[in-house]
Amino acid sequence: MMLTVARALADRSSVGEALSRRRPAREGGAYALIFDDRRGGGRFAGVPIAVKDLIDVAGHRTGCGSRVREDALPAARDATVVARLREAGARLVGKTALVEFAFGATGVNEYEGTPRNPHDRSRIPGGSSSGSAVAVAEGSAAAALGTDTGGSVRIPAALCGVVGVKPSYGLVPVDGVFPLAPSLDHVGVLAPDVASAQVTLGVLATLGERGRAPRVAGVDRRALEESMPEVARAIEAALKRWGLELRDVTLPDLAATVATSTTLMYYEAAAVHRVTLASRRDLYGNAVRERLERGLAISEADYRAAQERGRSMYDHIERLFAEVDVIAGPTVGFVAPTLVEAEAPDMSTRLVRHTRLWNVVRFPAISLPVPVSGLPVGIQLAARTDGDAFAAATSLEAALSG
Incomplete structure (x- = not known):
């Protein structure tokens, strides 16, 4: 049974049962790292929240699902989104597995382990926020943070049967989040229902005016x-x-949209990884290394043209x-x-x-x-x-x- 935010607040015993479901990604579970971090009260007091391992949690290494980050130091401070969850009293229950550096949509990670789809363990969960979707779908977290650069919250949400929100660009702060492609990166939320997603996003950012009922x-x-x-x-x-x-x-034409997005994403990702790729190339997984090298081959003129197509x-x-x-x-x-x-x-x-x-x-x-x-x-x-x-x-x- 999935655990909503409302149920976690109303029934404390449900939280203990939820935490017992946590499993590491190497066993097909949702988590790259399991812990239990509670600090005081607030409107989210005791609500179990999982955090994608691309987002800094103070005292824990941000592994990004990659061998490249094995020797990274623990984060000195929380990402802003994590700090806001702590201030609201959320109970952080672990860091969730992901596609290496969030650069892929299947959810498969040969280095860290692939979370299995709770509806059929022979199937993928989708990615890149694979573990976050699985954590919500299996009921080990009432909500989970993910990132979405091309669908990485919404795709695993769809394949795992949960709600996935990619907010408007810039609504949720991304400081303390390892970038994939800064002009496309969003921090999003996965949750069992719309109400849980909305209240969680409301902790991370100010949502503004109430929306109109659609006609x-x-x-x-x-x-x-x-x-x-x-x-x-x-x-x-x-x-x-x-x-x-x-x-x-x-x-807009779907194939053209994907091509435009690919140019933007690969070019920006290559810029993020340029130095590390040159010095630690062999530590990257094959798929991510290939995509980054494709990004290095994209010219600035092609990148600018893709930006113009995006504006259109x-x-x-x-x-x-x-x-x-x-x-x-x-x-x-x-x-x-x-x-x-x-x-x-x-x-x-x-x-x-x-x-x-x-x-x-x-x-x-x-x-x-x-x-x-x-x-x-x-x-x-x-x-x-x-x-x-x-x-x-x-x-x-x-x-x-x-």
Whole structure:
């Protein structure tokens, strides 16, 4: 059973039961490091929160899921998001496993261990915030911090059947978070339900005005047409139960969006790792090393051109939000692949196909599970403001549970 923030606050015995579920990633569990850190009271007093091991927690090494960081010193201070959780009284219960340096979407990590999908342990959890999604789905944390540069909160949320929030760019501070691509990086939240995600994000940042209840949802039918039939059916059934006016919209070309995002991400990631890659190349995993070396080959002119394309995509989405309140579609167009299927060279590209746009244009996007009889399916809702995104997610969640 998943543990909501409300239940953790109301029933202290549920927290002890939750903590007993923690397992290390080397055993297929969610955690790179397990600990129990409680400091005083507050509105989140005793609520168990897991933290992606890309985010500094004072006194613990930030391992980033990489052999490169094995000799890193413990963090001297908390990242701002962790400090804010402590101030609210949260109980930090461990650092969660991830794809090496958050640079990948499958959740696979050969160095540290791959968390297994709680719904079928032969399948991947998605990434890069793999352990954070598993911690929430297995009920060992009431919420977890993740990072999202191209879908790394929303993809594992969809594959593991939890809520994943990528807020608007810049809403949540990223100091004390190891960067992947600074112009695309977001700190996000994974949680069992929308209310838990919203209250947790409210500890990390000021959410601003309450959003408007949505009336019109935009849908790009191409995303449904290219999805697995069971995913498309689940999304269409959820939209029907929601009861909003549906309006066809055309999003920027998905392949072009992924290509633009790849140029931005790889170029910036290569800049972050340039010095370390030169001196410790052999310590990087093969997949990440290859991506970084591809980034080193991208010219500044190509990077600037990708930035310009990103601005055009932003303008395109702004025009759509003048016509619709929310844009809905599949978070991922298929259910969680098996570990063997995840070895396909194009798997990460397929996983990020519907998520990367929202990092490029910087609008908030939330993935939440829809009713299915088999493996989890996530619907992605994007809106102009964080308040509007949460209003839409709350509305849909209520419609699906009613």
